[in-house]
Amino acid sequence: MDELCDADLTSLADRELIDALARLEKSLRRASAVGHNLIVEAVERSLPGKLGHKTVNKLLVGVLRISAADASARVTAAKSLGTWHALSGQPLPADLPETAAAQRDGAIGPDHARAVREVIRKIPHAVSSSDVAVAEQILADLARSATPEDVEKAGHDLLAYLNPDGDLTDGKDRKRLRGIRLGRQDQNLMTPISGHLDPETRAMLEPILAKWARPGMNNPDDPESPTGDAEHPHVDRDKLAAAAGRDTRTATQRNHDAIKEALRTLLGSGALGSHRGLPVTAIITMTLDQLEHATGIATTAGGGILPIRDALKMAERSHPVLVLFDHNGRPLHLGRSKRLATADQRLALIAADRGCTRPGCDAPATMTAVHHVRDWSKGGATDIGVLTLGCDACHALIHDGPGGWHTRTAPEGTEYAGRTQWVPPPHLDPDQTPRINHRHHPRELLQRARRKANARRETDVRRRGELRVPGVSRGERPAEDGLP
Template sequence: MRSSACGGESEQVAEHLAGLAAAVDGLCTDDLTRLPDSDVLGALRGMEAALRSAAAVGHRLIVESVERGLPGKNGCASVNKLLIEVLRISAGDASRRVTAARKLGTWRTLSGEELPATLPATAAAQRDGDIGAEHAAAVREVVHKIPRATPTPEVETAERVLAELARRGTPEDVARAGQRLLAYLNPDGKLTDDKDRARRRGLRLGRQDSDLMTPVSGWLDPETRALLDPVLAKLARPGMNNPDAPQSPCGDAESASIDRNELGRAAARDTRTAAQRNHDALKQVLRGLLGSGALGNHRGLPVTTIITMRLDQLEHATGVVTTASGGAVPIKDALRMAERSHPVLALFDHNGRPLHLGRVKRLASADQRLALIAAEGGCSRPGCDAPATMTAVHHVHDWRKGGNTDIDELTLGCDACHALIHDGPGGWQTGIAPDGTAFAGRTQWTPPPHIDPQKRPKVNHRHHPGELLDRARRTAMEHNEIHVRRRGRVRGTPHSGGKTGDGEEP
C-alpha cells in the first residue's frame, strides 16, 4: 500500500515537472512581438511571481535532501557539496540556497512533527510569489542583527513587518527600512597615476548599524591627505577635544588661549587611540564649520543639523531622534548637541508659526519646511527613503491649478520622485488621505497602472517605522485572538464576542 502511494506521489511530481518544462518551452517559442505593451508588463510580473514561488519548492527539496541524509548516501560531506555536484552551481550559490532553506523551509522533528519556519511571514510571501531570494535575504540580514535581548514577540512582529515591506518594495527598500526598524527596536543603542587616483578617490558612509555607528571607508587623493594632516595634527593631539574629559582643552592646540600646563595634564590623562583622536578632531572641525555659517543655505534653510524629537522623548531623555539627513541620534547625544546650538525651532504647534499662506506665495516658508521635516522626515513617495535634506517642498495639489501653500497641502519630495508627478502616461498623482482612513491627513501617492493596475493610493512608512510595527502588532493580536477563539470552539467552550478586532467574522 505504501509502495503504491509512493509511486503515485512520484508520478504526480514527475507530471508537474513535465508540465513546468512544457510551459517554459512554450514561452520560449511564443511570439512576444505581437503582445501589447500592457501584456508584456503583465508577462514580466507573472513570470517573476512563478520563479519566486518555484524557489520555495527548491527549499522543500533541500529539506528533503538533508532529512533523508542524501549527502552522506551520495558521498558528499554536506548538502552544499551535494548541490554543487548535482546542479553544477557555485559554492556561493549553494551556500545561499541552503541558508535560505534553513530559514524559510519547513523542517521536521525526528518524530515527523513539522516545525514552523524560522521566518514564517517571509516564507509565506515567497510561496505567494510576492518576494524573491534577494528580498528574503534582506529580511534575514535585518532579523539577524536584532539584539538577542529583544523579546521574542517583538522579533516575530519585526519579521512580519519586514515581510510586508518586501511584498510591496525592493530588497533595497527592505534593507534601508530595516536599519530604521533596528533603531526602533534598540533605541538606546545598547542592544598610481593621476587618472588612477582620480578614479579611486571617494569617501563612503555606510548605513548606521543597530548601535547607530556608521562605517566609513574610501580613498583620499594626495591633496586631500595633505590638507587633512595638519588639521589632525592640531586638533587630534593627545589631550585635545577629548569628549571623555570635558575639562580638557577644546579647539586649536596652538591657540594662545590654551594653557600649556593644562594641555600637558590633559594629555597624560588621555587614553584614546590615535583613531579615536582623529574621530574626535573631525567632529570638532564639523561642529566649527556648521557653527560658522560659512556654508550658507541649503534648500531654503541654513546649513546646520536639524533634529526632530517628540515631547515625550524630551521629557524622559530616552530613545532615538532623527536628523533631516535621515540619520539617527540617541536622545542624550542630541540634547548634548543642543547645549552648543542656537535652536531655530524648539517646539511648535498649529498656532505657533505662520504655516498657512494660501495663494499669497508659491514657495514654502522656512517655518513650513521645518514643520514638514519634523512631520514627514523625508520624501513622502511610498518606498522612497530620501532624507529631508534631499527633498524640496511640493504642493500636493498643483499650485498652478489652484493649490494653496498651506501646511496641510504641502509635502516633501526628492527631485527624482517629484519628476514622476505628471498627468501623462506613467505619471503618479498625489493627494491627501481622507478622514476615516488609517492615515488621514497624510500625503498619499497614487501609482500609474503599470505599477498597480488597481491604482491604489499609498502613504510612505519608510520614515515612520513605528507605524508599521504598531500595525503588525495589532495584526498579530488579532491572529492570536482568532486562534484562541478557534481552539475554544474545538473544545466546546463558549467565547464572548464572536468577531475579530476589525469587526469581521473570523
C-alpha cells in the same frame, strides 16, 4: 520551480541532495546572466525614462521591490558582463568577456564576478590592454574552480605582478578610485566609514589632525580639555599640557574627536550658507515626552539617529523650534499665499515627514524639496496641511504622462489620515492603490505587525473556544450551523 517547491526532499539520498544543490546553483548563476541582458535591453530601449524613472536602478527598485544596494549591484554587473549593442544593432563584446562566459555557463556566481571586477578595476591605467585581458582570463579561469575569496587573494598577487614598483598609478586611477562611504548605523548607533582620499585631500586633512588631534585637545571626556586649534592664541599651554597628561585616547579616537570638533566649528561659522532655504546646520527632531524624560532616540534631517542625551548636549548651543502636531501626527496650520514654503514650514515638514514621502524612498529630509500635494499651477495652496517632502528624483516622477505618479492627502477616517499618499502608475500597480511611505517611520510597521499578531491570536482563541462547545467533540461543529 513549482514541482521543486512542493517536492518532498526527505526522500532524496545524500548524493542526490548534493547534486540537487549543485544543479540549482548552476541554474541561479545562469539566471543572473539572463538578468544582465534584461537590464541591458531595458537601458537600450530607454525604458526607465519612458516609465518616469530617473535611472534604471530606480526602475528595478520600483518594479522588483529590491533594495537600492541590490539594484546597484545588478546594474554594475550588467555594465561589465551584459551584451550591449552598437547603433547598428551588432552585439558588442562584454567588458569582461571571459567572466561573462563563465557565468553564462553557470560555472561562477555573482560573488565570483564581483571579485574579478574589483581586481580589474584596481589595475593601473598605464598597464596595457593586452595585459589586462590576460589578467581577466586568468582570474575567470581560476573562478571556475575556486571560491570568490580565492579569486580576491589571487588578484592581490596579480596586481603586485602587474605593478611591482608601484609607480604605474596616475591621476586617472586616483580620480577613479577616490570616494568616502558612510555605512548604515549599527545597533550601537555607530556608523562605519570607508573609502579612499586622493593625495590633495589627504594633504589638507593632515595639518588639521596635527593641530586638532593633539593629545589633550578636543577630548569630550575631559571638561578641562581645550577645544579647537591647538595653536590658537587663546589656548592655555599649561592647561593643554595637563590635559595631555590625562588623555588616554588612542590616536584613532583623537582623530575622530578632532574631525567632530572641526565639523562643529564649521557648521557654527555660517560659512556654508544655506541649503534648500535653511541654514546649513544639524537639524534634530525629538518629541516633548523625550525631552521631559531625557530618554529614547532623536532623528536628524539627514536620516541618522542619536540618543536623546547626545541630542540635548548639542541643543545647549542650538536655537530651539517648537512644532505642534494634531492627533494624526501632522503639523498644525502654517499657511501662506506664495508658492515657496517658508523656513518654518520646512522645519515642520522635516519633523513630520523626516524624508521623502514616496513609498520605498529612503532619501533623508536634507535631500528633499517641499512639494505641493496638489500642484501650485493647478490651484494648490502653500499651506502646511497640503505640503510634503519629496527628493528631486521622486518629484520628477509626478506628471500626467505615461508612468507618472500622483499625490494626494489621506482623508480623515483612514489609518494614516493627513499623510501624503502616492498613487502609482498602472505598470507598477494596475489597481493604482494609494501608498504611504513607512521608511522614515519604522515604528508604524512595528505597530501594524503587532496589531496583525494580536488579531491572529484573538482569532485563534475564538476558534479554540468554538471547538470546546459542551456536547460537541473536538473537530465537530454544532448541528445548528447547517454544516456536516
